[in-house]
Every structure is written in C-alpha cells, then in structure tokens.
Amino acid sequence: ACIKCNKVYQFKDSAGKNFGTKNQQEHIKHCARFLPKSQLQIQQCLKRKVELSPLELTTLKQKQILYCVSGYHSFRSVEGKGLLSLMQNCVELGAKHGKFDVSDVVVGRKAVSRDVTSIAASVVTKLTERLKDLIADGSVSLCIDMFTDDYRKQSYLDVHCSWIDRDFTSHHAALAVRHFGTTSHTAQNIHAAVSNILSEYGIPIDNVPFTTDHGSNVVAALKSGIRVDCMCHRLHTVLECAWNDTRQQASEAAAYETAVSELCRFAKQSVGVQEQLPKSLKHGGDTRPWVSMFRRSEAVEASYE
Numbered sequence: 001a002c003i004k005c006n007k008v009y010q011f012k013d014s015a016g017k018n019f020g021t022k023n024q025q026e027h028i029k030h031c032a033r034f035l036p037k038s039q040l041q042i043q044q045c046l047k048r049k050v051e052l053s054p055l056e057l058t059t060l061k062q063k064q065i066l067y068c069v070s071g072y073h074s075f076r077s078v079e080g081k082g083l084l085s086l087m088q089n090c091v092e093l094g095a096k097h098g099k100f101d102v103s104d105v106v107v108g109r110k111a112v113s114r115d116v117t118s119i120a121a122s123v124v125t126k127l128t129e130r131l132k133d134l135i136a137d138g139s140v141s142l143c144i145d146m147f148t149d150d151y152r153k154q155s156y157l158d159v160h161c162s163w164i165d166r167d168f169t170s171h172h173a174a175l176a177v178r179h180f181g182t183t184s185h186t187a188q189n190i191h192a193a194v195s196n197i198l199s200e201y202g203i204p205i206d207n208v209p210f211t212t213d214h215g216s217n218v219v220a221a222l223k224s225g226i227r228v229d230c231m232c233h234r235l236h237t238v239l240e241c242a243w244n245d246t247r248q249q250a251s252e253a254a255a256y257e258t259a260v261s262e263l264c265r266f267a268k269q270s271v272g273v274q275e276q277l278p279k280s281l282k283h284g285g286d287t288r289p290w291v292s293m294f295r296r297s298e299a300v301e302a303s304y305e
Contacts, residue, residue, distance in 0.1 A: 156179055
C-alpha cells in the first residue's frame with residue numbers, strides 16, 4: 001500500500017503470477033516526491049521515557065507559565081487531559097516529520113467550531129439509534145434540571161439520560177444543555193423546551209420516567225408523564241426542616257446560626273482578616289440554606305483558633 005495515497009497494489013495473484021508491475025513503477029514515481037527523504041528510525045516510532053536537561057525542563061516550565069498568564073488560563077489547565085493529549089500529538093508529529101511550525105498546520109477557532117457542530121450532530125444520530133430499542137424496552141430514564149450561572153445570571157435547562165443494557169451495565173449521556181433565554185420559567189414553557197429536546201432523539205415525553213426536584217413549575221410541566229422525586233433533594237428538605245424545627249425549639253441553635261453569620265460577615269467586610277485564616281469563610285445563600293449553613297459553620301470551625 002502506498003503510504004501517501006493508501007492505494008493498494010498486489011505483487012501476485014491467487015495463482016502466483018506477477019502483475020501490475022508497470023503501474024506500480026509509475027505510481028511510485030508519482031508519489032515518491034511526497035515521501036520522507038529518510039526512513040523513520042525505531043526510536044521515532046516508539047514511546048520512551050526521555051531525560052530532559054535542566055535547561056530544557058526550565059524552558060518547558062516557562063512556556064507553561066506563559067500559557068497560563070498570557071491566555072488567562074487557570075494553573076490547573078496545564079494538567080488537563082485535553083492539553084496534554086494535544087501536546088503529545090504534536091510530539092508524535094514532530095518525531096515523524098521533523099521540526100515544523102505548528103501555526104502552519106493548526107486550524108482556527110471557526111474551523112474548530114464548525115467541526116464541533118458536525119461531531120455533535122453525528123453523536124446525536126448515533127445515540128438516537130442506540131436508544132431506539134432501549135426506549136421500547138423501558139430501560140431509559142431521564143433527569144432534568146434548571147439552573148442559573150453565577151456570573152451572567154443566564155438560565156439553562158439540562159436533560160440527562162441513563163439506561164441499562166441487557167448485560168446490566170449502566171450508561172449515562174447528557175442529551176442537551178440549552179440556554180433558556182428570557183422566557184419565563186412556567187410549566188408550559190418548560191414542557192415545550194423538554195419536548196423539543198427529546199424529539200431530536202425520538203424519545204416520547206409521556207412514556208419515559210423523569211427524576212427531578214420538587215419545584216412546582218417542573219412538577220406541573222411533567223404532570224402528564226412519569227415523574228420521580230430526586231432523593232438528594234428530598235434528603236436536603238428533611239435536613240432543612242429538621243434544622244428549622246431545632247432553631248425554633250432551642251434558642252442556643254438559633255444563637256449559634258446568628259453568631260456564625262455575623263462572624264462571616266465581619267471577616268468579609270474587614271480588610272486583611274481572610275488572608276490570615278487557614279480556610280476562608282463562606283458566603284451564605286438561599287438556594288440551599290442547609291448546605292450554606294453547613295459550609296459556613298465548617299469554615300468557622302476550621303479557622304476558630
């Protein structure tokens with residue numbers, strides 16, 4: 001097979017007779033100018049552990065620092081599997097082709113965006129085909145939730161899918177995460193948005209069980225189907241109600257919560273206090289008050305001395 005165009009030539013037929021020699025020679029002359037001038041060495045084809053010099057290690061570290069600083073990337077990003085995989089691929093290409101300018105071969109953001117859209121459509125098609133028999137089998141369940149990001153305050157709707165194969169292996173896939181826009185979060189609008197997402201996968205909204213929180217709008221949106229309360233949310237409700245009852249019955253519990261809240265507020269408003277603490281004090285929140293109270297108390301306990 002020609003390593004340039006992958007065209008396959010046979011030297012002999014089933015009877016052992018030679019054929020195609022002339023075409024082979026012409027093809028080799030045509031593609032030879034595209035082939036590497038020297039054959040790859042064994043060490044270029046195998047992965048091996050190398051001992052870089054101190055100068056090389058320092059240079060590599062400086063490039064990582066420059067990547068974080070110039071692009072406003074987090075320090076954790078240099079440990080990301082995606083970046084490491086990209087760097088490894090560049091090393092392998094360099095071993096095969098020699099030194100070259102990476103900017104001559106990498107694509108831009110528009111090309112990446114187009115390919116992401118194309119790949120996503122392909123994944124949807126394959127997942128739709130895979131779920132077809134499982135839906136009829138009753139082996140598929142869904143989970144939906146709505147959330148608002150902390151910075152731009154935009155609302156999103158996400159739909160996740162779980163299923164079990166015939167060999168009792170569990171699987172999970174995120175079907176969609178959609179920007180909900182400025183539309184009000186009414187039951188009718190949520191039902192329409194979920195229906196549009198499920199229609200892309202051929203999933204009937206009324207015949208597949210959903211696991212959700214107990215928000216009144218979500219409950220009303222799925223009233224015609226099968227809905228199951230999320231046990232994590234139910235457990236949170238139990239703990240929150242138990243703590244509220246405790247505060248009403250025990251004055252010390254209410255005083256404790258007030259003291260923790262005031263201490264956290266004081267540390268936040270005072271200059272230089274947080275920097276001296278081993279664990280920063282947390283803000284309070286109303287979405288998950290029980291979890292918020294627990295985190296604030298934990299932070300105060302860690303920094304009490």
